[in-house]
Amino acid sequence: MLRNYRERCQSSKRGLDVPSVSSNGIATYNELGFEPVVWPRVYDRLRLDVSSDYVAPSTDPDTLPPELPIVQSDRPRVTQPGLQYKTWRYLSTVVGPTSQHKLLVACLDTGCVMTIIDADLARSLDLPLHKCTPVPVAGIGSRHLSSAFVSFDVFFRGSENAARIPVEAHLVDNLKAKLLIGMDIMGHEGFRLDLDARKLKISSCLNIEIPIAIHAGRRTRHVAPTGSSR
Incomplete structure (x- = not known):
């Protein structure tokens, strides 16, 4: 082939x-x-x-898998042709770096292999810096070279309890997202995204449900979960 x-x-x-x-x-x-x-x-x-x-798959009719019934998508297109991508930008959720009470909006990025944090935010959290081999970081609006990381716990707050997950986040200067959760955390911890319900389940923490936001425009309002179920 x-x-x-x-x-x-x-x-x-x-x-x-x-x-x-x-x-x-x-x-x-x-x-x-x-x-x-x-x-x-x-x-x-x-x-x-x-x-x-x-070896290419056989085209012999006798060895082909049976044709399955087709289920057509019931979702209508809501944009002009060629602009569908503008309705979905990225996912985010409210987290507490190092504490449940100091909250910020973090981006959930399934296309990023590692978790990254704004350098100024890392310094404000008074976390010890660990040097590492410089790692190029691209695809976040500009190119960066990260040569340090910090280790800390991130708290994901649900309606009745909170998930506590240790992370290693590489420092990036002038990161607009402030904290970007990558696949090193999402995959390892078993994040399960339900975009219809706007929820995230964390398999490693007894399937705690965390509210998420889908950004389709420039303004998305987050509501931090309270003690009552939403």
Whole structure:
């Protein structure tokens, strides 16, 4: 499969097998100027093992899995074509770094491999700094190089109790989110997101339910949970 893909990439570079300009108004690859992606190179960067012995699935009708009934999404599109991505930006919740009572809004980012914290916030919490090998941090609006981290407990407050989770957060200067919870915590602790119910369940803490907010615009109001259930 990879060999065939390389051949298609080389053909596209020579101008072969490239779709011509469409007459139905749909942009073609030529119009968009896409460069072919060399997947082996991408896999190398991600340190993934690509086996040359890969065998494509059989197309024999007798060996194909049975066709399953289709369940159509019941969610209507609420935006103009091409603008659907603007309705979902990021998730956040109210947490207490080092204490249940000093609260701030933290971003929940399933696309970030590590938890990061604003350097000024870390200093204000009077936490000891630990030096580490510089780690490049990108995808948060700008590029940073983090060479220190702090260790502390984060409290996620529910309606009747609070989850206490130890974290290591790498320092980043001028971080707008102040505290960004990454997959190193969300995956390890078994975070389960329910976007419809606007709730987060933490498997490692007896499935405590924590309210979350979905940011679809510039203004989202958080309400810290109280003793009553919401």
